[in-house]
Amino acid sequence: MAQEKSVARLRFIVLSPSGDEMPYYVDGFVNTRTGANLASGFKGLSAAAVPFGLYRYRLLREDVRGDAGWLSGQIDVSRAEALKVLLGSEINARVGGQPAAADVGPVRGFAILGVINPPPGSGAAVWVRLTGLYQDYRLDVAVGPDGTFRIDEPLGGLFMMTIHKGGAVLGARLLAFKQGSRSARFAVNLGDASITTTDVKAAPE
Numbered sequence: 001m002a003q004e005k006s007v008a009r010l011r012f013i014v015l016s017p018s019g020d021e022m023p024y025y026v027d028g029f030v031n032t033r034t035g036a037n038l039a040s041g042f043k044g045l046s047a048a049a050v051p052f053g054l055y056r057y058r059l060l061r062e063d064v065r066g067d068a069g070w071l072s073g074q075i076d077v078s079r080a081e082a083l084k085v086l087l088g089s090e091i092n093a094r095v096g097g098q099p100a101a102a103d104v105g106p107v108r109g110f111a112i113l114g115v116i117n118p119p120p121g122s123g124a125a126v127w128v129r130l131t132g133l134y135q136d137y138r139l140d141v142a143v144g145p146d147g148t149f150r151i152d153e154p155l156g157g158l159f160m161m162t163i164h165k166g167g168a169v170l171g172a173r174l175l176a177f178k179q180g181s182r183s184a185r186f187a188v189n190l191g192d193a194s195i196t197t198t199d200v201k202a203a204p205e
Contacts, residue, residue: 017157
């Protein structure tokens with residue numbers, strides 16, 4: 001009786017910083033041992049029968065001409081069900097009618113100002129940690145006795161914010177940063193029992 005070949009059902013998921021699925025496809029999927037390229041076996045970002053092994057992958061944006069926004073890396077396929085979640089590249093500008101990559105920096109004097117209610121007061125140091133849900137990024141910011149804190153980076157997408165005092169976690173809040181490159185303000189109430197989402201938007205001009 002022939003030995004059953006070990007294969008996996010593999011799926012890539014590419015997410016934006018806000019958690020939305022992005023339009024990518026598999027451009028290359030090469031076995032590092034044999035050199036075989038199995039990209040043709042994918043339908044979109046899924047393949048039904050990938051032999052176990054170590055692979056180099058390359059994903060391209062479906063809605064972008066050329067290589068802008070490409071993703072690459074390695075994946076070890078060793079289980080019957082394999083899933084790889086990746087963070088995509090946001091491409092919002094257009095050149096000649098086609099999407100193109102562009103870096104847009106914050107305006108001069110940019111700041112996101114937050115306040116915690118009620119204020120934590122003096123004593124042990126208070127600080128907040130912002131951790132991206134769909135991006136590999138973390139930021140720690142000190143909180144003043146009056147509950148205010150300042151973020152000098154134009155964050156975007158969903159972040160989980162935890163509030164710390166000494167060795168205790170005072171609370172948590174899911175933040176949706178939508179202000180772009182404009183300054184913004186928001187408040188967090190420690191009395192909230194559940195984790196809710198706070199939209200951080202730029203103030204009207």
